[in-house]
Structure formats: structure tokens, C-alpha cells
Amino acid sequence: MKTDTGNAIQNKPAPANGDDGEMIALYQAHKKIYPRSVTGVFANWRWGLVFLTQIIFYGLPWLEWGQRQMVLFDLAARRFYIFGLVQYPQDFIYLTGMLVVSALSLFLFTAVAGRLWCGYACPQTVYTEIFLWIERKFEGDRSAQMRRDAQPMSLDKFWRKGGKQLAWVAVALWTGFTFVGYFTPIRSLGLDFAQGNVGPWGIFWTGFYAFATYGNAGFMREQVCKYMCPYARFQSAMFDKDTLIVTYDAERGEPRGARSRKADPAALNLGSCTDCSLCIQVCPTGIDIRKGLQYECIGCGACADVCDTVMDKMGYARGLVRYTTQNAMANHWTRAQTWRHVLRPRVLLYSSILLSIVIAMVVSMSLRTPFKVNVVRDRGVMARIVSGGKIENVYQLQVMNATESTQRYRITAQGLPGLAVASEDVVTVDSTQATRLAVRVQAPYDAAEPGTHPIKFEIQSLDTPGHLSEKSMFMVPR
Numbered sequence: 001m002k003t004d005t006g007n008a009i010q011n012k013p014a015p016a017n018g019d020d021g022e023m024i025a026l027y028q029a030h031k032k033i034y035p036r037s038v039t040g041v042f043a044n045w046r047w048g049l050v051f052l053t054q055i056i057f058y059g060l061p062w063l064e065w066g067q068r069q070m071v072l073f074d075l076a077a078r079r080f081y082i083f084g085l086v087q088y089p090q091d092f093i094y095l096t097g098m099l100v101v102s103a104l105s106l107f108l109f110t111a112v113a114g115r116l117w118c119g120y121a122c123p124q125t126v127y128t129e130i131f132l133w134i135e136r137k138f139e140g141d142r143s144a145q146m147r148r149d150a151q152p153m154s155l156d157k158f159w160r161k162g163g164k165q166l167a168w169v170a171v172a173l174w175t176g177f178t179f180v181g182y183f184t185p186i187r188s189l190g191l192d193f194a195q196g197n198v199g200p201w202g203i204f205w206t207g208f209y210a211f212a213t214y215g216n217a218g219f220m221r222e223q224v225c226k227y228m229c230p231y232a233r234f235q236s237a238m239f240d241k242d243t244l245i246v247t248y249d250a251e252r253g254e255p256r257g258a259r260s261r262k263a264d265p266a267a268l269n270l271g272s273c274t275d276c277s278l279c280i281q282v283c284p285t286g287i288d289i290r291k292g293l294q295y296e297c298i299g300c301g302a303c304a305d306v307c308d309t310v311m312d313k314m315g316y317a318r319g320l321v322r323y324t325t326q327n328a329m330a331n332h333w334t335r336a337q338t339w340r341h342v343l344r345p346r347v348l349l350y351s352s353i354l355l356s357i358v359i360a361m362v363v364s365m366s367l368r369t370p371f372k373v374n375v376v377r378d379r380g381v382m383a384r385i386v387s388g389g390k391i392e393n394v395y396q397l398q399v400m401n402a403t404e405s406t407q408r409y410r411i412t413a414q415g416l417p418g419l420a421v422a423s424e425d426v427v428t429v430d431s432t433q434a435t436r437l438a439v440r441v442q443a444p445y446d447a448a449e450p451g452t453h454p455i456k457f458e459i460q461s462l463d464t465p466g467h468l469s470e471k472s473m474f475m476v477p478r
């Protein structure tokens, strides 16, 4: 991949005498980028995803499922509530599955169309878009902002900058509050904030997330994508010559140059690029797509949108800057040919693995037993001989009810002749709660030789279908 960072680390040796050597800068000074607003197909897609993701993010914690919050990651109680599912730490496999699905989706999208995630759905892009929108409401578009920033402070500049900062802080705080609302019930959290009763951790995490949102979307912006995001570092490994990327059609665009709308570019020996620089002005990372594929490009399509408006004004065909592949560009493929090559074996392999994992997860979740049991031999109580000449072992059973109604479970033991539960064999567990109980298991004196013997606990749900077996050991003393 060609890179054009414009801020390469200079690595020249220092002069021996050290007097007349030039200063060596390790990092380029940050220059503020003023992205120009843009409209078009890809901008609409981005705004569509901004609305979709933010309606879900801000709205979900306020929705209820029965008597509880619809989505709540209750870390203190070690339960995750996701719609109708109650997940315990033992369900970690599903969380792992979701992470694998997310990672594979990212690989798939990247193989198909490069940094789709970056350009349209990444929180950094989404919040930067929102913060830019607020900035433009207060300070106007690119040229007005640049002009005002070059002027000394005035009342007009002060209220615009101040208003923008207040609006940013408000959005950031609401975002931090919403984030915390996924881990603690949001309605009571809101009440606690209103009454000034929020605990230190609530304040810390709300402030931390708000600060991260404010800093990343308000100030860091493209620097997060360029220098901080690890995904930007390895994404090129997932590109190949059939990956759709935003590309400048140099063959058609060059030689670039300004001309009047009525002029015939062929007569002037010019290509379609009018060298208007609008594609640079709209770029959120401030690069020139005409220099080729660069690692800073987040694939947002803003340059394609703006270039299409220029082409429309000039009366030229759209698509001087467009999503296409390197192979399509080199071979002059049609759109249909390009798509046929995009759906290549790698993409089909990622898709089938992804689909298999999703199906396996859905099937496994729908078939899972809605309760869990942990069995531990009670080491505080040794095997003993009790009245009637029986041998007794005591176990600690933890029964976790993962349904939203009270459930009863019958506990039996098997594995040795005459083995039976001697304590209460039916346990009642409230909805989404866990109960720990001591279970006494007895066997006739002559049921087995001295030593340890494998046995099984059978736990049968009496109210909803469900059955579990848990292994343990039964000790027969000498």
C-alpha cells in the first residue's frame, strides 16, 4: 500500500559538531482540519447509520422487558439481561461467540469493501459526525470557521465557541450517562443524579466516558484513526486487489486542471479532474485521494460524493472518484464484472463461517437449559456413618434460575446401589436468582468398597422443561 503520511519520522543522523544541525522533529505539529460539509449518497448512508446506531444506543436502556430493563449488564449481581435472556458468568461462551461473530463480520466487511466500519459505523466516526454538525450549527461551514479562527476574540466569536463547547459537553455527558445506564438501571441512575445521590463509581464512569467522547470527537478526531486505532494498522492485511476501495480514476481525471464549464476538456488536453480541491476539503482526515490509496483513508466516501456534485455541475459522467477495486480499474471492468470478482472465495469462506457460527449460537441458545447447577463436595463435613448404618456425604449445590419466574427443582442422586438424597430434595429458586444449599446424600453401608466412587446428581425442573446432570464423587470411609 502506498502511504502518504506527510509526517514521516525524520531519521537523519545529527551533525557531528551539533552547532549548525537542523532541528529534527519526531512528530508533525497538529494542524486543525476543517472538513467541509458534504451531501450525497454516501453521506446519506453515514447519517442513516448515525441515526440508527444512536437511536439504539440512547434508546435501548430506557426500554423495559417485564419488570426489568431490557438490556442490562449487572456486573455486581453477575447477570446480563439481554431481551428475554438472563446470562450468568457460566454463559461466557455466548459472549465469546458474539466477539467471534463481530471479528469475523469485520473481516468480511473489510474484504468486501475496505474500511466500511470506519467510514460509517465506528463510534469515532459517528460522534465526530455529530460533533461536526454541532460545530457547523454554531460556527458555520469550513470557510467561515477558518476565517473566524484567524480573527481575534470578539463577542460573536466568544458566544459561538462557548455555545459549541456547551453543546458538546451536554452531548458527551448524556453519552456517558447512557453508557453507565447499561451497567446500572438507568431510571434509578437518573433519579440518583437528579437527587445528587450518585455513588463515586457512577460519577467516575459517567465522567470518564463523557470525557473520552468529548476529547475524541471534539478534538482528537482524525488523529484517533491515524495514530491510535489498532484496526487501522492491520486492515491492509485484509485488502487485496478485489477489495472495493474509494479510488480516484487517474486515467480519466488526468491531466487535471481548471477550465470553464463550457470548455471542451479534450481541446484543452485536460482530463475530467477540474483540480477544484473539494475532495481534499471534505476529507475528514485531510488527505488527497488523487495520490492513491493511503492508510489515513477511512473509506467514508465524502470525496466521492463531492466529486460527483462537481461532475454534475460540469456535465461530466459521475464516478471520477468512486468505490471500485484495483483489478477493476486496471482491467476496465464493468460494475457487474467487478461485483463478480468481489464475491471471491475468501468472501464466501468468511460468509459461510460467519453464518455457521450464528446458526450454532442461535440453536444452542434456544436449546439451552434455563437453569445452572454447580456441585461442590462439602470439605468441612467428612464422609460419616449415620443412624441406620448408612454412609453420608454432604455437598454444596448452587442452583441458578435463568428464567424470569420462580422455579422448583427436584434433586436426585445416582451411581451407587441405594444412593439417595436424605435432605430436602425439592428446592425453590426465585426468578433470576441463585440459591446455595447443603444436600445430604446417603448410601447403604455395603453399597461400595472403601474409597471414592463417581456419582451423578440429576436436577429436574418441575415447572418448565429442563434437566441437568452434574458429576461428583462419593466417599466411602474405611
Ligand code: SF4
Residues within 6 Å of the ligand: 248, 253, 256, 272, 273, 274, 275, 276, 277, 278, 279, 280, 290, 306, 307, 310, 320, 321
Ligand atoms: S473533487 Fe473531483 S474534480 Fe475536484 S479536485 Fe477532487 S477529484 Fe478533481
Ligand code: SF4
Residues within 6 Å of the ligand: 246, 279, 282, 283, 284, 285, 286, 287, 288, 289, 296, 297, 298, 299, 300, 301, 302, 303, 304
Ligand atoms: S480520501 Fe475520501 S474516502 Fe478517504 S477519508 Fe478522505 S474523504 Fe473519506
